[in-house]
Amino acid sequence: MSERKFMVFLAITTQGLEDAFSVAKKTGSPVWCGSNAISEEQYQARRGKSLSRFNYALDTRDPDVLASALDTIEQHHPNAVVWVEALLSEE
Numbered sequence: 001m002s003e004r005k006f007m008v009f010l011a012i013t014t015q016g017l018e019d020a021f022s023v024a025k026k027t028g029s030p031v032w033c034g035s036n037a038i039s040e041e042q043y044q045a046r047r048g049k050s051l052s053r054f055n056y057a058l059d060t061r062d063p064d065v066l067a068s069a070l071d072t073i074e075q076h077h078p079n080a081v082v083w084v085e086a087l088l089s090e091e
Contacts (some may be wrong), residue, residue: 005079005080005081006029006077006079006080006081007027007029007080007081007082007083008029008030008031008032008073008077008080008081008082008083009023009024009029009030009031009032009082009083009085010031010032010033010058010069010070010073010082010083010084010085011031011032011033011034011037011085012033012034012036012037012058012059012060012084012085012087013036013037013085013087014036014037014038016033016037016085017031017033017037017038019085020033020083020085024050028050029050030050030051030052030077031050031051031052032051032052032053032054032069032073033051033052033053033054033058034053034054034056034057034058034059034069035053035054035055035056035057036057036058036059037053037058038051038053040053052076054069054072060084060085060086060087061087066084070082070084
């Protein structure tokens with residue numbers, strides 16, 4: 001049986017951030033997001049509550065930006081499982 005790993009949420013949108021908070025509140029998991037998911041003022045109000053905010057916007061359609069964000073999360077939370085909010089197109 002495999003060992004359960006630590007989980008981190010990466011929210012891309014404001015709604016995704018709220019959804020991640022809802023789950024993280026129960027699990028104690030840290031939540032990360034981009035500057036487009038929460039304003040600086042809102043972030044300062046929540047700072048220290050297991051929330052980290054990149055100073056740039058995240059977009060899952062830009063693989064380089066997403067890879068950079070995941071690399072940063074890996075540096076802070078080695079070996080964690082990262083749940084990334086996926087934005088599905090409406091085609």
